[in-house]
Amino acid sequence: MAAAIGAHAAQSLGRRVLVLTVDPAKRLATALGLDLNSSDERVVPLEHAKGTMAAAVIDSKKIFDEFIRSHAARSEVVERITRNRLYEQLSTTLSGSQEFTALERLLQAYESGKFDLIILDTPPTKHAMDFLTAPHRISALFQDSVMKWFMNPDAESKSFIAGLIGRGTRMALKSLEVLTGGAFIEELVDFFSAIRSIQKVLRERSERVLELLKSPRTSFVVVTSFDEAKLLEARYLQEELSHLRYHLKAVIINRAFPLGVPSDIQAVPEGMSPGSYVKVLNFHRLFREYHAIRYNLYEKFCRGLKSSIAVLRVPEYQVDVHGLSDLQELGKVLGGKEQGS
Amino acid sequence: MPQNQVQAPVPGGGIKQKILFVSGKGGVGKSLVAAAVARREAEAGRRVLLVEIGDLSYFKDLFHLERVGHSPVRVPGQGFDLAIWNGESCLREYVLHYLKLRRLYHVFFENRVIRALINIAPGLNEIAILGKITSGIRKVGPPLDYDLIIVDCYATGHALALLGAPRGLMEAVKIGPMGAQSREIDSVLRDPDLTAFWIVTLLEEMPVAETLEFYQRLQEEFGIQSEVIVNKYLQLPISERELETIAEGDAQGLGEFARYLGAVAERQGRFLKALEKAGAPLRKIPLIFTTETDCLIREAEEALRTT
Ligand SMILES: Nc1ncnc2c1ncn2[C@@H]1O[C@H](COP(=O)(O)OP(=O)(O)OP(=O)(O)O)[C@@H](O)[C@H]1O
């Protein structure tokens, strides 16, 4: 979907577009028919395009490393952070880091000034909220009361804990240590005291991302499908977005009635074997009724939406939506309706 | 495959607990498949717990339940229990179980330093969730009295990150309880006698591409042999050849519909072949023409039973 919107903006509106994906399963790469094994921006060839489109997969590890390299003032600090075992896990295998790197990558692309439109493909609903609140969580981490704990990076963890913090925290940390063991806490303390030196940059960057996300220049598009539970989920997401003061501009509903399939069939064709004819006709009825029920749910959902939010429908195609020409087609469908609402 | 195996009696009585993870690309039908298999196993007389991961329960609305939380609740009419677990709820329970003292527990969770640490400490949430899921088998924490735990898991990318967390932590922290637990959890996940993995897919380009990638990575990185559940398979009312005849003969509607069905059939065939080529064991669930939950689950359950 992200690629479809991008292709349309590049092709018909002449924009310079960048499509970024956080999805570790590389589905965007598939959609573009490209091998996106590297995290570099690749130009996507488009036919008859006035603008340009590039695409990139977000490589967490690389962005983390670069971030630390460019912001840590001294090379020992870089060494210390990148040597930390938890850092290694954080930047490579663990899921929590994706949100941070994706947003950092978005900000970099925005600041580069190379693009008119940047499209970021976010994870499914379950993780969308983690993603959208990532800047808030980073800020919370660097609250003074929390950072005090990491005041003395060189001291032995236990002794400085004893010296600097209140009884409550001391007890709480003791119990955490009972649960996780001293080794884990030590790595954690080492990690945090090391990143303390780039605390200011981290906080600044996450504030800037937040500003960007809240800016009216940033639109959120929710993609959902024609069924009750999914529409409920979309409604929840819509509420959360407005709660965070992000701007939801459109809801795209996947898979309406398949394009090119007639909704009514009347005439009995001549010379048709009656048995198979009736079977297909009955099947068509079943098919139509099924879609009609789903359509009703959709109408109910639309009535509940704010009028400033555009609702676009994407029909199911006979062929799969992949490869660029299909995506462009999809982009046109979206684009055409976008202007109308 | 938990369903085809006779549950092995365990010395000292009782039944060995098993875990089934259901994953796949977003929106392909993971939740429906998880609910259907939960119901089938419950009907076969097993004590089943269906687990959601995260903060927001999908099944709460689907089954019109008043509340779904960390502690299992019975789903009326389905015969299985339901719970939703997230990093925080699992960690809370764990802490409470081990710290015993409720007072200390409050100190623990109200503390800002601890909160910040929990929020950001790499892998802690994942370990807490997987720790809870495997706690019955590992016999740690509060008892988890079920024969089968079915996890309506994250979509592929996040599922891989979740499953990789124990190994990641094991390597980061070799000593202490954290390292030991990670090792235990990891070995439960890799033990085919204890844990099974289903990947749900549609016969479409992107879900199949994700499925193949997921299937392979489970094999290569975890040594896990998974099964693929092909969902929303469109069963044709007549043969493809007959469809072609109709498509050629009629221009006023029926022909167009026949052409559509023919195109779907061709696509389904192509992607089925791709999945078969990868060597994945397959089961099929047809596209069910209803939006009624109970009907959907019943028919999906039926399909799982017969394939
Ligand atoms: N075989 C089927 N026939 C008809 N409808 C189905 C079938 N399987 C799933 N559905 C419907 O498709 C929708 C998506 O299914 P479901 O919510 O189970 O997917 P999911 O993979 O869990 O999605 P998510 O990634 O958002 O959690 C639901 O409305 C479900 O009822």
Ligand SMILES: [Mg+2]
């Ligand atoms: Mg689901």
